[in-house]
Amino acid sequence: MIYKGYIFDLDGTVLDSMGVWREVDIGFLGKRGLPFSEEYGKAISHMKLELAAEYTVKLFGLREEPDEIIREWLEGAEYEFKHRVGLKPYAGEFLKLIHGLGLPVAAATTSRRSLYRPALERNGILKYFDAFSDGESAEKGKDSPEIFLRAAEMLGVGAKDCIVFEDTPEAVRTAKRAGFTVAEMKREEEEISGIADFVIEDFGGVLGELEREACLRCL
Numbered sequence: 001m002i003y004k005g006y007i008f009d010l011d012g013t014v015l016d017s018m019g020v021w022r023e024v025d026i027g028f029l030g031k032r033g034l035p036f037s038e039e040y041g042k043a044i045s046h047m048k049l050e051l052a053a054e055y056t057v058k059l060f061g062l063r064e065e066p067d068e069i070i071r072e073w074l075e076g077a078e079y080e081f082k083h084r085v086g087l088k089p090y091a092g093e094f095l096k097l098i099h100g101l102g103l104p105v106a107a108a109t110t111s112r113r114s115l116y117r118p119a120l121e122r123n124g125i126l127k128y129f130d131a132f133s134d135g136e137s138a139e140k141g142k143d144s145p146e147i148f149l150r151a152a153e154m155l156g157v158g159a160k161d162c163i164v165f166e167d168t169p170e171a172v173r174t175a176k177r178a179g180f181t182v183a184e185m186k187r188e189e190e191e192i193s194g195i196a197d198f199v200i201e202d203f204g205g206v207l208g209e210l211e212r213e214a215c216l217r218c219l
Contacts, residue, residue, distance in 0.1 A: 001210040002217070003181065005157030006098050007148060010109040010116050012045075012167040013185050014095070017085045017119070021045075024076040028069075034060055042190075046142040046170045048110040048135035049073065074114065082118040087125070088185070090203035095128040097207060101214055106131040106151035108164065110141055131155055142171035145178035152180075169193035 012018040025044075026036045040059070044052040053066035053073075062069075098105055107129055109116060113136060120126040131154035138147045152162050159179035166172045167185040172193040175182045183206065184196035192199055200206060 001163075001206055002101075002213050003103070003161060003163045005152060005155040005162035006103060006105045007108050007151045007155075007162055007164045007180070008095075008105065009164075009166045009168075009171060010107050010120075011111055012088075012187065013165050014088060014091045014107075014125075015081075015085050015116065015119055015123075016088050017081065018045075018187075020077055020080045020085060024073055027076060028072060029060075032060070032062070042168075046110065046168045048138065048141045049112065050135075051141050074112070077115060081115040082122070085119045087123050088202060090207050092123065092125050094203040094207045094210070095125050097210055097214075099128040101210075104130045104155040104157065106133060106155050108133045108142075108147045108151040110135040110138070110147065112136060142168070142174050145174050148175050148178055148180060163197075166196075172196050 008014050011021065022041060025041060029036050044055060047055065049070050050066060053069040056062065056069060057064065057066060095105065105128055107116070109132070111134060113132070113134060116134070117126065120129070131151060133147050133151035133154060138150065140146050148164060149159065152159050155162070163181045163183060164175040165183045165185065166175060167187055169192060172182050172184045173195060176195050182196045183198040183200055184192055185200055185202070186192055
């Protein structure tokens with residue numbers, strides 16, 4: 001569990017926020033008399049907002065501009081991220097331990113700063129991140145390795161020396177193709193990628209493993 005660099009997805013991995021996005025999607029489509037489907041939710045889960053909005057316009061034949069859709073999505077999500085979104089189990093403890101060991105940490109997320117930064121700060125873990133590679137600085141979503149490679153570059157560490165924590169199969173595949181070690185957080189009742197180096201239910205197990213390895217290296 002000791003690597004030269006640690007890269008974390010945020011939505012659904014560190015932040016317990018997938019329920020928020022599901023409700024935003026259901027509300028958005030419901031206003032237009034359109035049904036929400038799990039397939040649609042999965043399809044946009046690894047996209048940055050601009051790409052997700054363009055995909056939504058094409059899929060449903062909407063006449064709205066992508067910018068209008070993004071504004072509506074953000075209005076629905078910003079309050080929740082600022083006031084209610086919590087952490088996934090043991091995420092705070094794991095990040096605190098990594099930080100305490102002096103190991104560099106980055107976020108690789110398609111999310112916007114107006115969403116993730118207030119949530120990280122309110123939950124007391126913003127200080128544990130050294131760098132952020134996000135949807136505002138990247139041109140592509142996680143079907144491209146751009147976000148992950150930029151995160152590693154910001155940490156000054158090569159992909160082969162970093163571990164990435166992700167929860168979507170598409171993002172896991174992208175990170176693996178780019179040469180990262182990948183730990184996949186299993187979503188309830190959803191298929192896993194089948195190619196991750198590790199599959200975890202939460203951060204509890206890797207927290208204990210890192211603690212043990214750190215102790216052994218101190219002996």
